[in-house]
Amino acid sequence: MLEELQLNHEYDVTITKQDHFGQGLVKVNNMLVFVKNALPEEVCKIEIMDIKKAFATARIGKMIVASKFRVEPNCPYYAVCGGCHIMHEEYSKQLEFKEQKIKELLERFAGLKDVCFYPIVGDKPFYYRNKVVFHGKENQLGFYQEKTNHLVPVKTCVITEKPLNKIYHEIQKFLLEHPSNTIEHLMIRKTSLHQILVDIEGTITLTELLPYLEEATTIYCNHQLVKGNPFVEESILGIQFKIYPSSFFQVNYEMMLVLYRIIMNFYQNKEYHKVLDLYCGTGTIGILVSSYVEQVIGVEKESASIIAANSCKDINRISNITFIEGKVEDQIDSFQDVDSIIVDPPRSGLDHHTLEIILNLQPATITYISCDPVTLARDLKTLVADYEVLEVHPVDMFPNTYHVETVVFLERK
C-alpha cells in the first residue's frame, strides 16, 4: 500500500514531462503532481503546496540536477507577475514544447495522428508585443497577477516592444512628478508605421500629462480623444488598416505576417466564389484573401472592428468584401453556397450551433485559426467526421508564455 501524499512534505523526484501550461509533471505515491517551473528530467526536492482529489501541486524546494535547457529568466518580475510562464526554458525548447503540446492534444481529443504537421515558426522571444495593458493603484503601475487583481508593480516589460516601454517609463515619470494624478488603466499600442496609441483612464490633469507623451500619435483620456486621429494606421503586406482602442489586432507583428502568409498561400490558387471570414476582427484575413476569390463576407460582433474593417475596405478600394456586425452564432444560418469558411474564434472555440451549421453548409475547405489548441482539438473532433486535415501550421505568436497559435486547413472528404 502506497503512503498518502503529505501537505508541506518534501519529496525527491525526477520530473517526467511538461503539462500543457508548461509546468513539470511527476507521479508521487501514485498521485499526479504539477510542479511550478520544473522542466522535464530535472532532479529536485519538491514541496507539496496543495492536495486535491485527483492531483497535487508543488514547488521546487531544492534543485539537485537542473535541466540543460534551463535558463536564467530575463525579467526580475517573472516569479511574481504571471504574464509569462516558460521564460526559464531555452527558447528552442519552448518551441519544441508547443509543437508537442499541439500534436498531443490533436491526437488525444481528435484522434488525429500522422497529419501533415509543419514545423513551428518562432523568432525573437523578447520585445515582441506591440500592445500592452497596465493597471494602476495609488500611483503605482504594473500588471495584475494572473487570474487576480493583485497588482505587481513593474518598471519594464521585456516581452513588450522597446518604444512602448519608453512611453511607459515617461508615464511612470509623470506620476512621480505629479502625484495628484492617478491611473487605473493604461493601454499602449504601436504599429509598424511607428504610430503609437495611448488609451488612459484615471484622475488626470491633461496639461500635466501631455508633455510626457509627445511621441504618441493618438491619445485617449477617459474615453475622450485628446490628441491625433481616433485610430492608428497599420500596414500589412501592402494593405492599410486602421486600429481603434477596442479593435482586435494581433500583438506580434512579425508572427502575424507569418500567419497571414500561410493563409494567403492556401487561397492563392483556389477558384472560390464565396468565402466566409468568421470572427473577422478588423477584417485583416478576409481582406488579404479577397484578391484571390470572387467574394468574401466577414462577420464580427465588435462594432469598432467593423467600422475599422469597412474603412480599410474603402481606403484600399476593395469591392468584393462585405462585413456584417453580429454574433457568428446568430448570423451563420443566413449563408448558403459557400466554398470555404475561415474561422478565427476566441479561446472558447466554436459553439455547438456554429459547428453544426458549418457542417451543413458543406464548404469545400475550412481554415481554422486557433489561439487555444484544447478547444481547437475539441472542435476538430466534430469536423473530422466530414473533413480531412490537410495541414497543421503552428506559429509562436506569444514567446515565453504557454500560448500558441495554430492554423489548420481542412478539406471535405
Ligand SMILES: C[S@@+](CC[C@H](N)C(=O)[O-])C[C@H]1O[C@@H](n2cnc3c(N)ncnc32)[C@H](O)[C@@H]1O
Ligand atoms: C482571435 S480574434 C480574430 C480576429 C481576426 N481574424 C484577426 O486576425 O485579426 C477573434 C475575434 O472574434 C470576435 N468575436 C468573439 N466572439 C464572437 C462572436 N460570438 N461572434 C462574432 N465575433 C466574435 C472578437 O471580437 C475578435 O475580434
